[in-house]
Amino acid sequence: MESAVDMESLTAWMTDRGLGSGPLTGVATLAGGTQNILLRFTRDGRDYVFRRPPLHPRPNSNETMRREARVLRALAGTPVPHPGLITNCDDESVLGVAFYLMEPVEGFNPVGQLPEPHASSAEMRHAMGLALVDGIAALGALDHEALGLADFGKPANFLARQVDRWRSQLGGYREFEGWTGPDALPSVAAVGAWLERHRPERFTPGIMHGDYHLANVMYRPDGAELAAIIDWELATIGDPLLDLGWVLATWPDGKSESTVSVKPWDGFPSAEELVARYASKSDRDLSAIDWYHVLACYKLGILLEGTYARACAGKAPRDTGDKLHGRAVHLFERAEALIR
Structure with missing residues (x-):
């Protein structure tokens, strides 16, 4: 390169x-x-x-x-x-x-096999999961206007735009010949309708990372603390709780291969612990956190389905497309379970 x-x-x-x-x-x-x-x-x-x-x-x-x-x-x-x-x-x-x-970041990305001492300490891995949430709690607490980012995004109607935006993206995949269509994703229409009906009435705008999960952070080599949040290309001003929803949507639930694979996994906190940790670090209202979790499943599932659609048309490797389609299906099954 x-x-x-x-x-x-x-x-x-x-x-x-x-x-x-x-x-x-x-x-x-x-x-x-x-x-x-x-x-x-x-x-x-x-x-x-x-x-x-x-x-x-x-x-x-x-x-x-x-x-x-x-x-x-x-x-x-x-x-x-x-x-x-x-x-x-x-x-x-x-x-x-x-x-x-x-500046270079002295740290490591946790995806794949963890290094020592992290690999040998379940206690350290638990703290790593909590530190992940601390990062977005700190980000969401910043005053974006005071930092000169008042025009960095369009927070007005941010939540109201989400379902239409991603429904339109899914429909756009019809251009790829051979794609089986939106019906290949279970309950995609029902999940979208539920999101529209249960959308939170208000939120406090703040800085969003936009693609927050374990693959986009680095940890200190000697401890459980974050060394840096990386890959800011989707950052905007929106609802920071969607970053927490994204963490939950990418967090393993024991039912299929995770979107982000870290080994060994035992010791990492449960999804419920992550939400409790965020609540302890933020004054944001988490009463509708399931809605953000479902929205993240909806959005991420549709994004992954895009690679499958391209693979159906021979524009991406078929094995990769099939794998990501499987993950997309699981995300919609997870969303379906949450709305039930």
Whole structure:
């Protein structure tokens, strides 16, 4: 992926901004949960992480980079663990895309096999689950207007827009030849109708991460605390309780393979413990938390079904599509159980 970045132009741009002198050394590609390109390197004794859109950017990729940089800048000095923004470049003429530089995070992502000492301590894993919720409780408590993010999203009618938005997305998959249609997802219409009938009347707007789960955080190597919340590309101003709903929708329930796999799993808190922990850290009204859990199942199930629809048309690997369709079906079964 280093070849996707004009290192000479990046070096010159950094020099112009007083970010060290001499060559960029130790350049290494970092794995990420998205197609965005991440490089770590050293210059003049300082370590940097570089982030840019994918090699084949989507139409909104550059704007997404600008938004990520903006929210990271706003989070500076807050209790929310995040990668520190060093600087960003909105000028696409420098490298052909918008990009930014951030401080490296010393930590690990928990997906897959946990390292030591976490793998050997059920007590530490329990604390890791609680720390996950602490991260969004802290995020949701921030005053987004005071942080300069008043225009970062459209919170008016945010909840009222959700079902139509995702119902429309599901309908759009009909363009993929071979897809079996919305009826392949159990109770999709009934779940959508229930969400419309039981929608909370009001909420307090705040910063949402937008894709919050174990795959999008890093933990400290020596403890259970979060080192950073990462991948802010879907951040907006909306209802922060949807972040908690997203955690619940991706949390294992013992009935199928989880959307996010962490091993060993024993010791992690139950969903009920996560909700109780959030309640202890936030003054938000959690009386309708099942609604947010159902909405997250609805939204995530529809997103996963998109890969299946593309796979039916030969535009994605069939085995991946089948696997994600199975998860989507399970999410709707979970939603159905919740509304019963």
